[in-house]
Structures are given as C-alpha cells and as structure tokens.
Amino acid sequence: xxxxxxEEKVVVVTGAAQGIGREVALRAAKEGALLxxxxxxxLVKAVADEIxxxxxxxxxxxxxxxxxxxxxxKVMDAAIAKYSxxxxxxxxxxxxxxxxxxxxxxxxxxETEIRxxxxxxxxxxxxxxxxxxxxxxGSIVNVSSIATKGLNRVPYAAAKGGxxxxxxxxxxxxxxxxxxxNAVAPGGTDVGERKIPRNSQxxxxxxxxxxxxxxxxxxxxxxxxxxxxxxxxxxxxxxxxSDEASYITGTILPVGGxxxx
Numbered sequence: 001x002x003x004x005x006x007e008e009k010v011v012v013v014t015g016a017a018q019g020i021g022r023e024v025a026l027r028a029a030k031e032g033a034l035l036x037x038x039x040x041x042x043l044v045k046a047v048a049d050e051i052x053x054x055x056x057x058x059x060x061x062x063x064x065x066x067x068x069x070x071x072x073x074k075v076m077d078a079a080i081a082k083y084s085x086x087x088x089x090x091x092x093x094x095x096x097x098x099x100x101x102x103x104x105x106x107x108x109x110x111e112t113e114i115r116x117x118x119x120x121x122x123x124x125x126x127x128x129x130x131x132x133x134x135x136x137x138g139s140i141v142n143v144s145s146i147a148t149k150g151l152n153r154v155p156y157a158a159a160k161g162g163x164x165x166x167x168x169x170x171x172x173x174x175x176x177x178x179x180x181x182n183a184v185a186p187g188g189t190d191v192g193e194r195k196i197p198r199n200s201q202x203x204x205x206x207x208x209x210x211x212x213x214x215x216x217x218x219x220x221x222x223x224x225x226x227x228x229x230x231x232x233x234x235x236x237x238x239x240x241x242s243d244e245a246s247y248i249t250g251t252i253l254p255v256g257g258x259x260x261x
Contacts, residue, residue, distance in 0.1 A: 005242040007032035010083040012075065014066055014124060015092035017044040019191035020143065023230035024090055024237055025059070026051065031238070035059035036079045036086075038066070066093050066120035072127040085135055088241040089128045091142045093120035094159065099211040102154040113155035118162045125170060125181075132179050141240045142167050142183040143233075146254050146261030151217050152210045160185075164252050171250030180249040182240040187256025188218035190227040223258025 011028050015021035017039040025037055029051045037044050037059045048059045062078050064071040079086050094117035098109055105113075121142050132138030144167070145160040147153060164183060171181040203211060219225055236255045239245055254260045 003030075004032045005238070005244065006088070008034060009087040010034045010036065010079060010085055011088045011090065011241070012036040012038065012079055012086055012124075012128070013090045013092060014038040014075075014120060015094070015143075016047055017041045020186065020189060020230045020233045020237070021090075021092040022047050023234040024092065026054075027231075027234050027238055028241075029054070029056040029059070033057075033088075034083055036062060036075070036082075038062045038064055038075050040065050066124060067115045069123045069126070072120070072123040075124070076127045076131060080131055086128055086131050087138060089124060089138070089140045090237060090241060091121040091124050091140070091163075092237075094118075094143065094145075094156075094163075096147070096153045096156045096214075098207075099152045099214055100207060101152055101210065105155060110155045113153075114159050114162075117156055117159035121163050122166060125166065129170075129174070129179075133174070133177050136178040138179045139241050139245075140167075140170070140179070140181045141237050142181070143237065144183040144185040144252060146185045146187050146256040146259050148185070149261050151213050153214065167252060168250050175249055180240075180245070182245070182248060182250070183252045184233065184236045184240065185252055185254045185256065185261050186228065186233045187222060187254070187259050187261075188215070188227040189230060189233055191230055218259075221259040222256060226257065228255065228257060 006028050011033040013025045016025045016037040048061045052058050060082050062075050064075050066072050142163050144163045148157045148161045167181050167183040
C-alpha cells in the first residue's frame with residue numbers, strides 16, 4: 001500500500017478539532033495532503049500547529065458552523081481560493097447529543113439532532129459538487145454510523161440514515177462525472193475525553209442508565225467485543241478517499257468490529 005496516497009492532493013476534513021477528524025487530518029498530512037481543516041471550535045488551530053510541528057505542510061484552517069449552508073460555501077470557496085481545486089472532502093461533523101428512548105425527546109431536541117448530524121454533510125456535499133464537477137474528479141467520504149440500528153438515539157439514527165441515502169444517491173448522479181461518493185459507518189469509538197462536549201448539561205440518573213444501554217449494546221453487538229480506536233476509523237475513511245478505492249462508489253462501509261449496523 002502506498003504511503004503517499006495524497007501527495008499534493010487537496011483534502012478538506014470537517015470536524016477536525018478532535019476524535020476521528022483529528023486522526024484523519026494527521027494521517028492525511030503524513031501522506032502528503034494539502035489540508036483544509038474545518039471546525040466550529042478554535043481548537044482546530046492546535047491540530048494545524050501539531051501538523052506543522054511534525055514537519056508537514058501547513059493546513060488552511062477555516063472556522064465555520066456547518067449547520068448553515070452559507071458557512072459550507074465559505075469553506076469550499078476558501079479551499080478553492082488557496083489551492084484552486086478540491087480532491088477529497090471528508091464529512092465528519094455529527095454525533096449524538098442526547099441518549100434516551102424516543103418518546104422522551106422534546107421537539108427542539110429532535111430538530112437539533114438532525115441539524116447536527118445530517119445538515120453539515122448535506123450542505124457540504126452541495127457546496128463542493130460544482131467544483132468537483134468542473135474539474136471532473138473528486139472523492140467524498142461521509143461519516144455515517146452503525147447506530148442507524150440501535151437503542152436510545154432515534155433522531156441521530158434518522159440523521160445518519162439520511163447520510164446513507166445521500167451517499168447512495170449522489171454516487172448515482174455523479175459516477176459518470178469522475179466523482180466517487182462513499183460513507184464509513186463507525187461503530188463505537190474510544191476518542192477519550194472530549195475537549196468539546198456535545199452536550200454541556202450533566203446527565204440525569206435516567207440518562208446515565210440509557211447511555212449505559214447504548215454502551216452495552218455497542219459492545220455486545222460486535223464480534224470483537226470492544227470499541228474501536230480513531231485510527232481504525234481513519235484507516236477506512238482514507239482508503240475510500242484515496243485512489244486505491246478508484247472503483248468503489250455508493251458504498252456504506254461498516255467499521256464496527258463485525259456489527260453491520
């Protein structure tokens with residue numbers, strides 16, 4: 001396997017400040033990518049600094065709220081202004097905010113979950129397509145989830161089901177334009193303590209029980225009986241983004257230790 005799969009290729013990574021996104025950024029940098037790191041949090045600048053300290057090309061950092069379409073357009077315009085092209089887009093923004101049976105969700109919470117875990121991917125794909133279509137090449141990797149089948153997070157699951165549908169449909173529409181669109185569906189991933197919490201409110205006693213049910217189900221449904229590492233997810237993401245996957249499109253790849261979702 002080539003260790004320089006992204007030599008001089010422009011790779012946009014969203015949600016790059018921590019977790020899987022950070023790992024994808026570090027690995028792509030080591031493989032020669034010209035990176036555009038995107039996050040809502042200024043902590044993403046520390047990831048860019050880390051990449052420079054390792055001796056790799058300095059990434060372009062763009063702070064943006066990707067739940068807003070105009071912000072997604074801003075990101076792609078900035079990437080084009082600096083590099084004149086976008087070779088790969090990795091849509092990594094999303095994540096469960098609340099964990100509870102569906103009947104306990106409030107209306108606003110349902111909408112917030114959908115905005116967080118569907119719209120950044122939906123809008124970023126829409127914003128990048130004109131540039132990829134013009135250059136007649138590109139790869140998009142969307143980060144979905146095996147939680148499309150699971151406990152206590154129906155709105156998040158619905159959002160990621162939307163990501164899967166988006167992936168399949170865009171692949172059909174753009175396959176003859178030189179653009180590949182795939183998704184990785186991670187299982188439970190141990191990213192350590194989050195620097196940016198998805199929900200800053202402490203969990204109630206009931207919510208702690210419901211969240212533990214998610215953890216137990218995640219481990220019980222894997223063949224390997226454990227959570228993954230961010231590196232195990234990044235490996236799959238970067239494979240699909242690279243030319244090594246040149247004849248793969250419209251695929252949802254479960255990376256869940258045997259749990260197919």
